[in-house]
Amino acid sequence: MNKTIVFVVLLISVFSIATTIHVKADYAVPTENRVEYTGNVHAVMEGEGIELWSDSLTIEKVNDDWNLIKASGNVRVTMENMNATSTELEYRLDKKIGTMKGSVEIYIVDDEVYIKADEVNFDREKEIYRGGSRDFVQIEKEDLKLKSRKFVYDRKASTMNLTGDFEAVQIKEGEDGKKEEV
Incomplete structure (x- = not known):
């Protein structure tokens, strides 16, 4: 019965937004302005190129459109x-902006950039990532390992701005295949 409800709710919400969202979950609780999914959530946002897994997911109306996505618990x-x-x-479909919080790890495939932070804000259209950590943001790119309190990475401009206590270390791959600091 719950899976049938999920399917019906998705058909209603799909026609209200430009992006088609397919969601599979153990449970769904629909209301007029939001749908809450819990348990083994898997969502595919066609047209956005986004696939998401989490413990819970909420899709909310913003300005009468289903634009706000909130996921929590083991978000991938x-x-x-x-x-x-x-x-x-938290992700806004209409603005293509989002915020990830809590033990954030991001790998930007094309640039081979790895980022580990407490929080990261991203803008998919401008291709800008910014974030920070109470301790240190850790960033790895090619043969560099960077640490700072805050960062801004602009993919289009190919720039990385680091602020706060800053550290840069060169790394290389050892004979055993493991990365080590030089």
Whole structure:
């Protein structure tokens, strides 16, 4: 019965937004302005190139459109050029902006950039990632390992701005195949 409800709710919500969202979950609770999914959530956002897994997911109406996605618990996301994990995700479909919080790990595939932070905000259209950590943001790109309190990575401009206590270390692959600091 729950899976039937999920399917019917999705058909209603799909026609209200430009993006088609397919969601599979153990349970769904629909209301007029939001649908809450819990348990083994898997969502595919066609047209956005986004696939998401989490413990819970909420899709909410913003300005009468189903535009706000909130995921929590073991969040894993794949996008066109990015793989990421965190404990929370909030994403606006209409603006293509999002925030990931809690043990965030992002790998930007095309650029081979790895980022580990407490929080990361991203803009998919501008291709800008910014974030920070109470301790240190850790960033790895090619043969560099960078640490700072905050960062801004602009993919289009190919720039990385680091602020706060900054550290850069060169790394290389050892004979055993493991990376080590030089």
